[in-house]
Amino acid sequence: MEIATVRRELNHTLTELGRAVDQLAVAQAADLYALAWQQAAQALPSETRNQRAQLAKFKEILSSRRWHEAERHQAAHRPPQHVTPPEPRPVRRPRPATEQTPARASVAWSSDKAPKQPTRSRPGGRPAPVPEPALxxxxxxxxxxxxxxxxxxxxxxxxxxxxxxxxxxxxxxxxxxxxxxxxxxxxxxxxxxxxxxxxxxxxxxxxxxxxxxxxxxxxxxxxxxxxxxxxxxxxxxxxxxxxxxxxxxxxx
Known part of the structure; x- marks a missing residue:
C-alpha cells in the first residue's frame, strides 16, 4: 500500500478516535485505537512518526484513571449480549524475507548463550518448561x-x-x-x-x-x-x- 494511502486512512482513524475519546465512547475508542496501530504497522515508523506521537498521547488518555472509571461504569450498565464462539484464527506464517522488518526465523539464538527458559515444578519435583508467549x-x-x-x-x-x-x-x-x-x-x-x-x-x-x-x-x-x-x-x-x-x- 502506498504511504500516502496509509497516512490518509490512519489520519481518518485518528480523527474518529479523537471524537470517540471526547464522547467517552469507551468500546469504540478501544477498537479505533487498535485499528490505528494496525494501519500504522503498514508503514515504516519513520514514515508515520507524527501519527505514532498522536497515538502515544491517546494511550495516556486510555490509561488514565478517569478513563478506567468510565470503562467500568459503561460495562456495568451494558446489556448482556449473546456470546458466540470465536472462529479459529489462521495460522501466522513467517514474514517473507523481502519485507522491511527482519524475518523472525532469521534471527536465531546462539545455542551456547541463549538465556535459560523459566521452568515450573511438576509433581515429583521435575521442572516443566514454561511455553513461549504467543507472537x-x-x-x-x-x-x-x-x-x-x-x-x-x-x-x-x-x-x-x-x-x-x-x-x-x-x-x-x-x-x-x-x-x-x-x-x-x-x-x-x-x-x-x-x-x-x-x-x-x-x-x-x-x-x-x-x-x-x-x-x-x-x-x-x-x-x-x-x-x-x-x-x-x-x-x-x-x-x-x-x-x-x-x-x-x-x-x-
Missing amino acids: LEPGALGEIATQLRPLLEQLAQAGATTTWPAIRKRLPGLPRLHRDDESVILWLIDEERRDGEPLLAALITVEGRQMHPRFPVIAEQLGLPTGPTPAQQRAAWAYEVLKVYQHWRHRH
Whole structure:
C-alpha cells in the first residue's frame, strides 16, 4: 500500500478516535485505537512518526484513571449480549524475507548463550518448561517499540544498560514477549533513528551487562556489520554502546 494511502486512512482513524475519546465512547475508542496501530504497522515508523506521537498521547488518555472509571461504569450498565464462539484464527506464517522488518526465523539464538527458559515444578519435583508467549500482531509490536524508545534514550543519557526483565519492571503493562518479537521490536526502535545515530538496541543486554545474543543479527539487518567471530561481534557491540552514550549524553 502506498504511504500516502496509509497516512490518509490512519489520519481518518485518528480523527474518529479523537471524537470517540471526547464522547467517552469507551468500546469504540478501544477498537479505533487498535485499528490505528494496525494501519500504522503498514508503514515504516519513520514514515508515520507524527501519527505514532498522536497515538502515544491517546494511550495516556486510555490509561488514565478517569478513563478506567468510565470503562467500568459503561460495562456495568451494558446489556448482556449473546456470546458466540470465536472462529479459529489462521495460522501466522513467517514474514517473507523481502519485507522491511527482519524475518523472525532469521534471527536465531546462539545455542551456547541463549538465556535459560523459566521452568515450573511438576509433581515429583521435575521442572516443566514454561511455553513461549504467543507472537503479537505487527500493530502491537509497533506500539511497544514507540513506548520503549524514550526509555532507551533516557538510559543512554544516564550511561546505563538494561535487560528485558528490567524493562518489564519499568513498564508494568508490557507483557512477556516471544523472543522473536523482542528482536522485531528492537529493529523497529532503531529503524526510526536518523542518519548517523548509533543503535539504541545495543543497550539491551543479558545478565552481567553482556551483549545480547541477537544484537549481531539485528545490527547486520540495520546496516552495521559486526564481523563473523564472537570476539569481533563483542568488540563492535562495546563500541556501539560507547557511541550511544556519547551521542545522547548532552541531549534533552
